[in-house]
Amino acid sequence: MKQSLKLFLGEILNNDEIKLMPRAFDVIGDIAIIEIPSELEAKKKEIGKAILNFKHIKVVAAKAGIFEGEYRTRKLEIIAGEDRKETIHKEIECRYLLNVEEVYFSERLGNERIRIARQVKENEKILVMFAGVGPYPVLIAKTMKMKKENVEIYAIELNPVGYKYMVENVRLNKVNIKCISGDVKVETSKLGLKFDRIVMPLPKDAGNFLETALNAINENGIIHYYGFSDNKEIFAEEVKKQCEYYGYNAEILETVACGAFGPRVDRVCVDLKIKNLPRA
Ligand SMILES: C[S@@+](CC[C@H](N)C(=O)[O-])C[C@H]1O[C@@H](n2cnc3c(N)ncnc32)[C@H](O)[C@@H]1O
Structure with a gap:
């Protein structure tokens, strides 16, 4: 606010x-x-x-x-x-307990989280990488619960304090999320699962984890990939090319600017449908 x-x-x-x-x-x-x-x-x-x-x-x-x-x-x-420095932040129907100094949390991303949650369909298996105190997975889980629709959500966070708050926020919001503490590359590979949707809210470094996400996505699954850019269309094309570099064909569904990062630089999210499995 x-x-x-x-x-x-x-x-x-x-x-x-x-x-x-x-x-x-x-x-x-x-x-x-x-x-x-x-x-x-x-x-x-x-x-x-x-x-x-x-x-x-x-x-x-x-x-x-x-x-x-x-x-x-x-x-x-x-x-x-x-x-x-600890507080409870209320956003729509959700509550998030967090320490504003020990974990990342941005109230400015509320609308972007709603945009993602609205796209989720019944019975999806979802991975939220870089989950922080859980605002993406909790909102998705709560939205689906209110619609009485089933969904399976995994959420991974590296910061032990963020992980602790995420577990607490899952309890506070009475939702069901598999919370995992650790590094996204290690934990995604340990899970060995395929997902219908992967959220990657780490705009500064998401590129280091794109291959991990591609390896874990189902055919026709959707990746929400965040970055910082002064030109969202060029940014989206670059991410698409990066997918091709890893052997995947990606269709750009939508690219949105979701917050200012600096003068003329936005936080950008590109939604990609991953259309085919990698070439041998
Ligand atoms: C920009 S914050 C986003 C947090 C949350 N999704 C939100 O929107 O409030 C990125 C988060 O990724 C976590 N992170 C960074 N590197 C990670 C990694 N390799 N594996 C898992 N989490 C990581 C950070 O600790 C941080 O909480």
Whole structure:
């Protein structure tokens, strides 16, 4: 969720200072996550206190780094409110318990998760790679449960803390998901299964795992492949070519931009139907 900031900061910051502030901040559960410009470092506690006036906000945390490392986590500094980084985020019918610093979670991907969940058909066998605290598999499982349709979901996560929260979120949401702790390449090969749909939400490095996904997809199965790009059509063609390089024929079903990553660079998802098994 994004909320307008400037209205709340008028008493603390002058017009020039307000211009330095981002227009909005993220809210995960009851924690607001905000970028404080370096010029306003001295006023960060006052800014934090003002943000506590927003409805439902109990903690204000300032970004103290970028998403980094294998676990894609980010350092945060609490600048106002309660001294905790754990919260429960509610999204549609689902609830996700998570620590905003120890695991990756983006509320901005909510609509993209809905887009994927809507495509799932009854009796599919699905693999969610890079599952984090479980927002993709939990939403898919919950959507299918509400429709009273059967589905079989496997979800793999490397970060032990993310895995722990995913297991907890499966319980919280009363859904059935086979949660697996470990590396996608190792665990997918150990499973030795074929899937109708594979979700690959690791935009920075998905290319390293495409061959693993292709080896585990059923004929006519669908791969949702994420990446960062300034041109989604070129991006989709490159992924299709990469599939051909591995011996698979892929049809591009849809390519969507699902969030800004930087100036002119989007997070992009290409949905690919994998049409034939590899050449010998
Ligand atoms: C960008 S986050 C996405 C998390 C989640 N799908 C979401 O949308 O909130 C990528 C996740 O992949 C996990 N990850 C990175 N490398 C991995 C690997 N080799 N095997 C399994 N998980 C991995 C990270 O720990 C992180 O939780």
